[in-house]
Amino acid sequence: MGGVLPLIGKRLLLGLGTLLVVSIIIFGAVELLPGDIAQQVLGQSATDETVAALREEMGLNRPSYVRYFEWLGGAIQGDFGVSLANKRSVAEQLGPRFANTLFLAGMAALISVPLAIGLGVLAALYRNSVFDRVTNAVSLVAISSPEFFLGYILIVFLAIQNPIFPAIANVTPDTDLAERAYRVMLPAITMAMVVTAYMMRMTRAAIINLLASPYIEMARLKGVPNSRVITRHALPNALAPIINVVALNLAYLITGVVLVEVVFVYPGVGQLLVDSVTKRDFPVVQACCLIFAATFILFNLIADVGAILSNPRLRHPK
Amino acid sequence: MADEKSVLLEIKNLKIEGYSDEQWIEIVHGIDLTLHRGEVMGLIGESGAGKSTIGLAAMGFTRDGCRISDGTVLFDGMDLTTATRGERRALRGSRIAYVAQSAAASFNPAHKLIDQHTESSLLHKVNSKNESEADAIELYRRLRLPNPEEIGFRYPHQVSGGQLQRAMTAMAMSCRPDLIIFDEPTTALDVTTQIEVLAAVRDIVDQFNTAALYITHDLAVVAQMADRIKVLLKGDEVEEAETRKMLADPSEDYTKSLWAVRSFQRDQKPPPPANETPLISVKNVSASYGPVKVLDGVSFDIYRGQTVAVVGESGSGKSTTARCITGLLPPTQGEILYDGQVMPPKYQDRTKDQLRQAQMIYQMADTALNPKKSIGEIIGRPLQFYGGLRGADLKKAVDQLLDQIELEPSLYYHRLPSELSGGQKQRVGIARALAAEPSFIICDEVTSALDQLVAEGILRLLDRLQKELNLAYMFITHDLATVRSIADVVVVMKEGKVVEMGPKDEMFQPPHHEYTDLLLSSVPEMDPDWLTNLLEERGVDNIGDAAHQKKT
Numbered sequence: 001m002g003g004v005l006p007l008i009g010k011r012l013l014l015g016l017g018t019l020l021v022v023s024i025i026i027f028g029a030v031e032l033l034p035g036d037i038a039q040q041v042l043g044q045s046a047t048d049e050t051v052a053a054l055r056e057e058m059g060l061n062r063p064s065y066v067r068y069f070e071w072l073g074g075a076i077q078g079d080f081g082v083s084l085a086n087k088r089s090v091a092e093q094l095g096p097r098f099a100n101t102l103f104l105a106g107m108a109a110l111i112s113v114p115l116a117i118g119l120g121v122l123a124a125l126y127r128n129s130v131f132d133r134v135t136n137a138v139s140l141v142a143i144s145s146p147e148f149f150l151g152y153i154l155i156v157f158l159a160i161q162n163p164i165f166p167a168i169a170n171v172t173p174d175t176d177l178a179e180r181a182y183r184v185m186l187p188a189i190t191m192a193m194v195v196t197a198y199m200m201r202m203t204r205a206a207i208i209n210l211l212a213s214p215y216i217e218m219a220r221l222k223g224v225p226n227s228r229v230i231t232r233h234a235l236p237n238a239l240a241p242i243i244n245v246v247a248l249n250l251a252y253l254i255t256g257v258v259l260v261e262v263v264f265v266y267p268g269v270g271q272l273l274v275d276s277v278t279k280r281d282f283p284v285v286q287a288c289c290l291i292f293a294a295t296f297i298l299f300n301l302i303a304d305v306g307a308i309l310s311n312p313r314l315r316h317p318k
Numbered sequence: 319m320a321d322e323k324s325v326l327l328e329i330k331n332l333k334i335e336g337y338s339d340e341q342w343i344e345i346v347h348g349i350d351l352t353l354h355r356g357e358v359m360g361l362i363g364e365s366g367a368g369k370s371t372i373g374l375a376a377m378g379f380t381r382d383g384c385r386i387s388d389g390t391v392l393f394d395g396m397d398l399t400t401a402t403r404g405e406r407r408a409l410r411g412s413r414i415a416y417v418a419q420s421a422a423a424s425f426n427p428a429h430k431l432i433d434q435h436t437e438s439s440l441l442h443k444v445n446s447k448n449e450s451e452a453d454a455i456e457l458y459r460r461l462r463l464p465n466p467e468e469i470g471f472r473y474p475h476q477v478s479g480g481q482l483q484r485a486m487t488a489m490a491m492s493c494r495p496d497l498i499i500f501d502e503p504t505t506a507l508d509v510t511t512q513i514e515v516l517a518a519v520r521d522i523v524d525q526f527n528t529a530a531l532y533i534t535h536d537l538a539v540v541a542q543m544a545d546r547i548k549v550l551l552k553g554d555e556v557e558e559a560e561t562r563k564m565l566a567d568p569s570e571d572y573t574k575s576l577w578a579v580r581s582f583q584r585d586q587k588p589p590p591p592a593n594e595t596p597l598i599s600v601k602n603v604s605a606s607y608g609p610v611k612v613l614d615g616v617s618f619d620i621y622r623g624q625t626v627a628v629v630g631e632s633g634s635g636k637s638t639t640a641r642c643i644t645g646l647l648p649p650t651q652g653e654i655l656y657d658g659q660v661m662p663p664k665y666q667d668r669t670k671d672q673l674r675q676a677q678m679i680y681q682m683a684d685t686a687l688n689p690k691k692s693i694g695e696i697i698g699r700p701l702q703f704y705g706g707l708r709g710a711d712l713k714k715a716v717d718q719l720l721d722q723i724e725l726e727p728s729l730y731y732h733r734l735p736s737e738l739s740g741g742q743k744q745r746v747g748i749a750r751a752l753a754a755e756p757s758f759i760i761c762d763e764v765t766s767a768l769d770q771l772v773a774e775g776i777l778r779l780l781d782r783l784q785k786e787l788n789l790a791y792m793f794i795t796h797d798l799a800t801v802r803s804i805a806d807v808v809v810v811m812k813e814g815k816v817v818e819m820g821p822k823d824e825m826f827q828p829p830h831h832e833y834t835d836l837l838l839s840s841v842p843e844m845d846p847d848w849l850t851n852l853l854e855e856r857g858v859d860n861i862g863d864a865a866h867q868k869k870t
Contacts, residue, residue, distance in 0.1 A: 214423040223410035236428035
């Protein structure tokens with residue numbers, strides 16, 4: 001394993017560096033808004049005195065880099081400041097919502113990842129068959145449709161015409177696990193439909209890409225049956241691209257939920273972000289963005305590390 | 319057990335079609351082949367002769383885009399062309415096995431050697447897992463692989479090419495098949511490694527009385543291995559005869575021309591006068607890739623109009639030396655002199671004129687030419703870059719170059735590389751190098767991917783251009799036959815060092831440096847007894863080890 005650890009260490013450092021840059025961008029974007037936060041909060045009609053007073057209260061008179069480091073230092077310790085809208089701690093509001101979002105994304109992943117890889121392997125195995133063509137066509141439709149549209153269609157068919165699942169995914173902290181899973185089913189299916197398509201097509205392509213390799217021909221010439229050729233000889237070598245696309249799609253599941261959460265009125269980070277933007281609650285917006293960025297970077301990191309670990313040359317150096 | 323000499327494989331009137339340009343084109347035109355138990359038949363011919371296609375068809379297998387259109391393949395009484403998929407699959411690996419050209423590419427990188435070895439016998443339920451593993455270790459031992467107990471538990475990338483090729487032969491033997499198809503099993507190997515594999519293959523085929531189809535384009539190799547030889551040309555049989563008879567007295571003109579290929583030879587040029595400045599002088603150059611040192615104090619000179627052949631096994635630092643000369647890899651120590659002037663170590667720091675002087679021609683013309691550019695554009699680019707030519711002048715210069723490489727300008731100017739044969743692509747590579755009007759060209763294994771007849775055409779062309787333009791060549795090769803035909807000076811490299819150098823005529827006369835001797839004596843000769851004699855000379859029992867020890 002000697003060769004792998006330094007590689008992983010390097011990726012980790014790179015990920016942290018990226019996160020730092022993103023935090024500067026997030027902080028900077030708010031700074032660049034016309035006027036400053038005090039003015040935004042108080043609105044057009046506020047007198048200069050009240051704005052100046054608020055500025056003093058919020059510490060906005062100090063240079064921006066000082067405030068940046070204060071904000072960053074707090075964020076590292078889990079303190080994202082106080083919400084402008086209701087004066088409650090941002091972390092307190094964000095915590096349960098982030099857990100909800102993770103739960104929804106987890107459900108979607110639980111449906112989509114096995115489905116996508118299974119379908120991808122089958123499509124590669126029976127490539128150019130009717131099955132392959134139908135799966136490809138359906139997945140193309142799913143990729144091309146916007147999530148909110150898929151969400152409404154599902155509501156029409158699975159909640160209104162056939163009332164199987166609730167149309168609104170309202171959960172509270174004391175909803176138990178089974179009930180929770182039942183209520184988020186429609187948003188989870190919606191998101192799964194979008195990401196399954198990507199992962200399935202990538203799995204299929206990665207496997208088919210390898211089928212022309214000499215070692216696949218060798219396996220066939222050893223009398224290995226087709227299904228085993230795909231699962232034992234092609235799949236392990238196709239893992240790197242598959243891990244990549246899976247990890248990126250999981251990241252998308254968490255960060256791309258905004259629209260779906262709004263459609264299903266689900267109390268997740270996406271909802272909170274949309275609400276806070278309309279309320280100009282900048283500390284919350286900054287915190288949401290930073291969490292999304294961290295998640296995205298984390299999953300990229302996982303993808304990289306997974307791809308490294310799937311390579312036998314790196315796992316077993318000479 | 320059937321009769322020792324009964325017919326095992328009988329192919330009758332085999333026709334195979336390939337799909338290209340939206341139609342089926344016949345690529346094998348009615349081949350007959352009869353192979354008895356325990357017999358080894360050599361299939362030889364140039365690329366496109368259909369050797370591999372026929373070899374695979376003997377297993378009832380066709381590659382994607384090919385189909386058997388007519389004829390029968392009778393294996394031990396069963397017609398593989400009409401057998402069901404299940405029946406064919408039951409034969410593959412268990413009664414007919416396959417050894418591929420590149421073991422490095424044909425072993426699955428994701429699994430240990432021994433797991434791949436035992437896969438066939440487990441699938442075909444010949445043995446239990448434990449028995450198969452014990453048998454694998456026994457076969458590794460018989461094939462004289464180092465550490466037979468342990469080597470199978472490594473991954474393919476942890477084992478050297480020659481060892482992998484032997485492990486693949488062992489894998490083919492795992493179910494004790496009646497027939498093995500060897501598809502160019504030593505083509506990708508160095509001469510010294512080739513001997514290890516040839517000896518191992520011959521031994522194992524003898525020991526188990528296995529029949530074999532031995533596919534190769536190397537006549538000297540097939541002479542060592544086969545009882546009978548069948549010569550193929552473009553999907554047709556040219557002739558078939560017992561090996562000794564075929565070598566001594568081929569009846570067809572095509573076969574005679576194959577035999578005659580190695581005749582091209584030009585005389586060694588007189589050494590340059592003592593006071594002449596070398597065109598290129600490599601002075602005490604060391605280089606590394608990261609922490610790995612690959613060149614260690616390499617020095618040699620190349621004079622105008624001369625050809626210096628740099629020989630050695632893969633990994634000896636031949637191509638790295640070329641990269642240092644061209645500035646692609648700055649040396650960690652030492653310097654490159656051009657006409658007495660020190661060249662900047664990095665190509666980025668060299669002037670256009672310095673860059674122009676040293677050009678390269680690559681081994682794989684396929685990958686060295688931009689597939690999206692026409693031949694005219696490819697050759698025209700250096701003319702624009704170095705010569706500043708435009709418009710009609712440019713077209714004229716390209717046409718002249720195409721004439722020089724014997725390709726008709728009106729036919730080839732607008733073609734894409736994919737529309738050319740291997741030899742033609744290599745000619746385009748030569749024209750592109752010439753377009754810069756260099757004084758020095760590095761030829762990196764330029765003929766090793768080509769058939770012998772085509773390779774000879776390239777050598778003749780290079781020789782003619784050298785005479786006309788007074789070019790100096792640095793010829794990187796592991797093929798000593800090529801060295802013998804074109805070199806003036808030979809530099810022998812091993813593990814990043816020059817072990818011996820001198821004029822060709824002296825280098826091919828004994829006494830040699832020990833390593834040069836090993837290289838020279840490892841080149842197969844057309845004599846069918848050559849391998850046997852050599853093995854006796856080196857000690858029959860451990861030819862593989864002997865070759866290996868001498869190397870290290």
